[in-house]
Amino acid sequence: MALLEIKGLKAYYGQIEALHGFDLELEEGEITAVLGANGAGKTTTLRAICGMVKAGGAITVEGENVVGMSTESIVAKHKIAHVPEGRGTFVRVSTEENLRLGAFTRRDREIEKDYERVYHYFPRLKERRSQQAGTLSGGEQQMLAVGRALMLRPKIMLLDEPSFGLAPIITEELFDILGQINKEEGVAMLVVEQNANLALAISKNAYLLETGNVAMMGPADQIMNDEQVRKSYLGY
């Protein structure tokens, strides 16, 4: 059984149905990309997984259906770290306090040690550790968001447009590190991206969403070579 199994996922904003009932799977330790145009339902999918929109269907994590659970419980119980669109930085507290918040639900004694783990991936954050997070650059804030997610010691990371608003060179660096984290820590990742090339490069599988439904799914290299996908999403 997959680590994360979604069956017939529907999501609602008020009366409006945004997702129309599709299936999706994420295996332990793998990266899966979720692609699609604006409004296809990528962000909504991630938000549904951690209980931030009203959802229907079944979202099974480690064998337990989490639909209807509160965000806080899902995060605490199933170690799902969500790196939201726009990074969700706590701008008024320091970099290190942001990291500390990432470990808020942990009760073990190794939190201090994990700061170094994050700094190992993102050395720049160490230089900025006591700086107010709001004063960090966009790239640094994105790294902080990923670092904060790492502090949970997550089983699953949900990444919403990590490349958004970043310079291409920083984006590439970030995706390299994401790949590295995946290998070294064994964290499964669900990556929502507009920049399909980058996402597919580190992913094993990929889903293509169109207006609230899965239009295509399969191994990442297969999706990458699909004529239609290349025209519509990859631009060559």
Added chain:
Amino acid sequence: MDLFIEQTVSGLATGAIYACLALAVVMIYQAIDHFNFAQGEMAMFSTYIAWYLMDDAGLGLPFWVAFVACIVLSFIGGAAIERIVFAPISDAPVLSHIIVFIALFSMFNSLAGFLFDFTPKNFETPFGHTPFIDGVISSHRVGMIAVTLILLGLIYAFFRFTPIGLAMRAAAASPESARLVGVRVGFMLALGWGLAASVGAVAGMLIAPITFLTPDMMLGTLLYGFAGAVVGGLTSPLGAVIGGFMVGILENWMGTFVVGSQLKLTVALVLIIVVLLVKPAGLLGRVVVKRV
């Protein structure tokens, strides 16, 4: 000159009370973007509870036992008010919140008179009313300043150095992100209300020996608390504390040397309006972007 020093020092003492109330107001404002117009009445009611705990007509407990018990009870009461009264209307329009705050104001004010009657009561002080420095400050006022500084120090340490304090700041500033790291935002809001109510209770217990205990004793005090919060910056707890002390001193200077004691509240009114118009961010706050 003596008068000036005396007025400044005693302003510092009342300023300590305003600082407490300003801090309580700012804590709530940061958490839910609303002014707790009932903060003063909650503090007044807490003070009545303390009075009941220590008075011979009540339980007759020693001062410091009653003091601590009152803080704990106020904390529970404040948290309960958030959970029971405000959590269900968290998405309601501004006007609904204002109405509920005013409802609480009215209810606490009435309930105090209803339960404890309207005659002014003496409120004990453990510091006594003897002169501390002759002609400058009394022992009770020194006690007021000392207790306030200890309280503010504890609160600062709590927010700065404990994970819960950090989570409360995070929950107040960006609730959605806080949820994503597993912070129970509703629980943090209730804690914040509890803390604010406790801080208010301390303010009430410190001012009551000076003003006497009546249901209306906090009306003017709360106004100065608001003035302190506005002057210091509604988004800055430190600013609110500094603002509270400044307003306390300013109140005495204006009252003694400029407008006379009869227009003190008008000074607070003018101060609030002028600062809101001219420098809405206050001394240390951020400008709150107006959402249209």
Added chain:
Amino acid sequence: MTSTQVNGNVPAFLNENPKDRIVVLGVPLPLLERVGLFVLLAAVVVLPMVYDGYDIYEFGKILMYMLAVLGLNLLTGFNGQFSLGHSAFFAVGAYSTAIMMDQLGMPYWTTIIPAAAVCFVAGFLFGLPALRLDGLFLALATFALAIATPQLLKYDGIAHLTGGVQGIVLDTPYPPAWIDSIVMSITGEELSVDRWKYMFTAFVAVIMFAGAWNLVHSRTGRALIAIRDNPLSAKTMGINLAMFKSSAFGVSAMYTGVAGSLFAIMDEYLAPESFTFAEAIKFLVGGVVGGIASLFGAIFGGWFVLEIPNIADLVASSLADYINNPQGLTGLIYGLFLIFTVYVMPMGAAGLVQILVHRISTKR
């Protein structure tokens, strides 16, 4: 659902009232409203023929509170600005009348219009800086105004006018001789002062209510509502926000101020303690429980705030063995009703009626 949605669309034509198209049980709603108005008017006229003494005085008080609440409703319900400080304008009206009578020796009935003007100006001037204060901050500023008012009224510097803490005792408002003689010739009885006070109050209240009615149903009224619902769109439609909002504050203060004038005349006495924050709470209770965006609501609200203390007394006297301080009960009941209204019927009593009407109505 109802007309207080914050982000509702601005009506395309300020000249059209959407209510005109609603039909209730075969009767157009505007007609029904007018019938309702005439029934109320008839009641207002008949009351002094039936009641006298304290009863009729109470009815006068209801009309007085109706006006005060109406002032708040015009501001908050129809223009979306909050005020917790209308007790201050109530005071301005009352003291204007009292000082004109006491210092200038003006007859009571001549003071209403100048007092109204003074209150309009006071409200307008307060409304100017208030323009720059967003909802919540305006609430804070007006809260401060309400708290500071009683102290300001006691100020020694103006005590020669206001009477300071003692307040001012006013002449009894006797009916003019010609009215007295008319009443005498019809009924054979002398017109009692209580009845006359009521008639005078009712006269002013009816005129002012009619004025509010016309205002709300006019182009100007719909502009005010447009500003409430969507200030940005209203601005792009060419509505002068500053002018309208300050004027709304002025008109609102004028209504509550005239209520203050009537209060002074009816009670023949006023003192700073009548203008505390508790008074502002009363207006808010009346507005909210009656329905803040409704003119009819103000009538209900006026009755409500006056009736609650009576009910509280009744409760207290029946529990006299257990309760020592019945005064405390009124504020408690006010608060409970405020919370109840916010939770259960956000549009107040008028909203309930509206929903009922909606259930049985059709559109033309």
